[in-house]
Amino acid sequence: MTETTTLRDRVGALVAEAAEAAIRAGSLPDVALPDDLVERPRDPANGDYASSLPLRLARSAMMPPLAIAEAIAGHLPAGEVIDEPRIAPPGFINLSLAEHFVQGEIDRIIEQGPTFADGALGQGKRVQVEFVSANPTGPLHVGNGRGAAIGDTLASALSAAGYEVEREYYVNDAGTQTDVFAETLYARYQQQHGRDVSIPEGGYPGEYMVDLATQLREREGDRLLAEPGEPPSPEVREMGIALIVEHIRGTLATFGTTYDRWFSERSLYEPSADGAASAYDAAIAILRENGHLAEREGALWLTSSDLGEDKDNVVVRSDGRPTYFASDIAYHYDKFVRRDFEQVINIWGADHHGHVSRLEAGTEAVTGKGDALHLLLYQLVTLKRGGETVRLSKRGGEIITLDELVEEVGPDAARFFFLLRAPSSQMDFDLDLAVKQSNENPVYYIQYAHARLASILDRAAGEGRTPEGGDVALLTAPHELALVREMLRLAEVIELVATTYEPQHLAHYGMELATSFHAFNDAFRQQGDPNLKVITDDAALTAARLRLVLAAKIALGRVLDLMGMTAPERM
RNA sequence: GCGCCAGUAGCUCAGUGGAUAGAGCGCUACCCUGCGGAGGUAGAGGUCAGAGGUUCGAAUCCUCUCUGGCGUACCA
Structure with missing residues (x-):
């Protein structure tokens, strides 16, 4: 059990061990356990984690779910991480984190600082995320902004989850x-x-x-x-x-997005620096050797119908010029073979989805690593201005540029707006509304929370109070512990984004973490007693609460940073 | 025609096969009047497009229908 394992995995492992112990003790038949053993219940009254394992085992174990729950719960080690388990009909085991464990996590968050919530899922695997890659024939439009926000945030999440990530922009300078x-x-x-x-x-x-x-x-x-x-x-x-x-x-x-590399399509047709064949020549040679090419009607085709595709695809036109598809095959040969990425993620607008399966087939044919290629599509953005729908097309008439959008609503709000929506969801972007409501954009809700946290620490420092030496065991109020519990979800959210490629979870989590803080802060106000504020006459209690505030600032700052947004000290 | 993505509150959208389907905005009523009100609490508002099916359990998985977007080039 390493430091970087998520809490969810840790609790899940406790359940697995308890189930195995029950099997050894004979109170449960020897049945296979599924992978995901615990989940976050929707209703916090059901604990921090819950396991529906008894319900899922009922059939194979030939036992009533509640009896299975009893058998497993009897072997759960309450104390260090979790309290005594609670069994709930029809067959859930509800688990709550132990108070002293929650308190102790505050110190750990402060200790880890900017690396808080980092994970080990990626195990250092090299991943490339290629995104935007719009043709160099005009300015970026609003839809490209969606790709930029998704790609950049996904790359950041993968990095936090333990992958070695490179961001790349493919410049189509040859077509x-x-x-x-x-x-x-x-x-x-x-x-x-x-x-x-x-x-x-x-x-x-x-x-x-x-x-x-x-x-x-x-x-x-x-x-x-x-x-x-x-x-x-x-x-x-x-x-x-x-x-x-x-x-x-x-x-x-x-917009807040920078790349590790800008890759020229034309370079695929040039010999490499060490004199080796161009990526294009090398890729074509492999396809030819493996019998994936055929000449027909004067053109050269990839016989992709042999590879399970609906049809063959032209690689070299009858006039001798390679197609875009040829470049793409050479490009992915370069990614997987020459540069040896273990995983490649391409983020495309949905208008490119016709290329998905043939690129997968082509990549598999030339590298054998088709499974390591992930093509993530985001649905197109529909702009509405004055109630009218505007199609986003560079070759059509009107385009709203990303520059204009950022000018109007700012980079943070623009990014956050894109990140709130799942990539698979078509989104309407009402420009008039976005401009009009920019001061009420949820982005400010999160940033405001961060600024308030910073302000409290500033104020305390002005009075010579610091988080140093605070004893977190003094923090026992529900709204204090609820805030810590919310912070502890971050590592799980990062892992979720890194496995599903859905950055919207991070944006929604940011909202929820900010809500926890606002509620925490307001709880002091509502009670109206000056001794119940963060900074009180009680020096020890003040130091402890300042530790909580500092930890919250670290966590919220991390979320904003992962989304490529600024974390303001004041607004 | 065929293929891909979607359809959830008035609007924009979340929702990992689990317990009473959520958020923001808008609306209503309160709280606090501050260590930052760009705040907090509560409420109204739902045929999860429709119909079947699988399952102990379906918004979630499968099938069909309807609606919308996109694709189906020797364009990219």
């Missing part, structure tokens, strides 16, 4: 979309030099393309102009992509 982007940019650039040209059909009509052309003109003058009717120098494309990528990087930085 036809960037060709169209470059053509559009060049058209705008020519317009700025007085040429009467129009942007290409299917090009990017957005005003930002004019801004980019202006930047290009201001930096390079007319140097990039080719003869009328002639194609421009490749530099136009290079510089355009570089400008857009820088813009995207800046947007994400403002």
